[in-house]
Amino acid sequence: MSTSPASQTSDDASLVLAAREGDRAAFGGLYARYARMVHGILLAKVPAVDVDDLVQDVFLRALPRLCDLRDAAKFGAWLAAITRNRANDFHRQTRTNSAATDSLSEYEAELPAPKPAPIAEAAMILGFVRSLPDAYRETLILRLVEGMTGPEIAKRTGMTPGSVRVNLHRGMQQLREKLSQAALSTSIQAHARSGKNSAAPDKNSLRRRTEP
């Protein structure tokens, strides 16, 4: 976030060129820089339990195809396109277009208590985000889940800052409406006012809960 767009692009380009020459450390640098973006795009489209594996798969697919990338400075947009294609492939292979929603239902089904527990709340909110139009959910997940700022999302994905800002604003507007409809908004605001930290479990515990 502290780097300027120009230097960022330049760094990407030099890392891509080095990776093309076989420099694994350079590709590792690209991974460190773009893993959150890839993870976020996937999380917007596929079940959470499959995302980590798919992140690695996306990078392993991208590595041998670096030579096909004409403009090394556009690595981010190129990788984002590969990621979206991989998510689409995932759905074609599994033939479960609603897999993401189904997975969330599974999480909820495991909850014995009638009062929504934090994991259910997190899963339900993620479900609401995923129910938004593609552009909104992808951008919102990069912002709210992966912790990227709007300018960072624009730099990484190759979208214009204006589009990202619009997507964030409208997506958040629609998300608020959905939360409000589900009466979750009240709960969130109450938590925020009281300053309590949610005890929502992390992703690994979520994975453990859903494993057979």
Next chain:
Amino acid sequence: MNDDYLWDGSGEPDPEIQKLETTLGRFRHQGEAPEFPADMPLRQSRFWRRILPSHWSLGLRLAGATAVVLLVVAIGMFRWSQKPYETSGPGWEVESVAGTPRVVSSAFGKRAKAGKLGVGQTLITDSHSQATISVAEIGTVRVEPNSRLRLVTGGKGRNQLALDRGTIQAFIWAAPGEFTVDTPSAIAVDLGCAYTLQVDDSGAGLLRTTLGWVGFILNGHEAFIPAGAVCATRPKVGPGTPYFEDASPSFREALSKFDFAANTPEERSAELGNILAASRQRDALTIWHLLSRVDESDRRRVYDRLATLVPPPSGVARDGILRLDQNMLDLWWNQLDLGDVSLWRTWERSWSRDRTSGK
């Protein structure tokens, strides 16, 4: 609410967003970089190394390369002779939803490349066909039966369609002003929205916004149409006045006559009286637009009615509105509580300046 915190984390923190960050942050990426296989081929020449085995001798590889070149040339010549017309420049993906939509070159009436709508080409649906267009990376457009839609311009920051007839449903998430649709009687400018646009054979149109905002412009007439509102347009007249669909029948009838049927100033003035009398608070959308569509004497009546429905905020003076002070009009618009204007107002002002300067 100011969205600076949502945008880059600056400004006053929004507690609801902070809570969402905390809750959803549990799903954040935490994985370590994988071990990238050391034997994975990283550097490939783009073509020859892929198709010619590396253990071949130089002579064999040259012969193979020559054979491949000859084969490619032969295939290319064959395909060129059979190739449908294809324009240069960007093309948008077209997918059939029903029936057999056709994409043709407007220049030659020749069949165009399947699955793409290029600049200058026209997508035609008959009574049994429907199609979906992916608009670059900024949205989708569904083309209903009996429609004729041309791609005028496609590119970063500027995407322009022309709907000659029929119906489209557009859902656009581009920045305001980047996507426009020409019709014979008005130009629909996306201000961040989903909307339906219909054009009949006479060129008359109807725009219905379902999400966000749409601007409708032609020859100095402009209308801003929020979700839930509609706006009609007529050839040689341009956009009428937008209104909410739940307005009373008498209000709608008077507005239609005011916009398109009244021929004399007296008739328009009479219909204006009917509009004002039948207006509710929600119809402030329409009344605000009328401020700039009537002459000064009628404008006083419009001002008084709008002031009753939505009192003018601080900074808005009667004489300023009567002389159509743009800043005051903007301030009053904001008071209508019809949406967050900050996203699209900058563009609208820029657009107004361009029009004034004749661009």
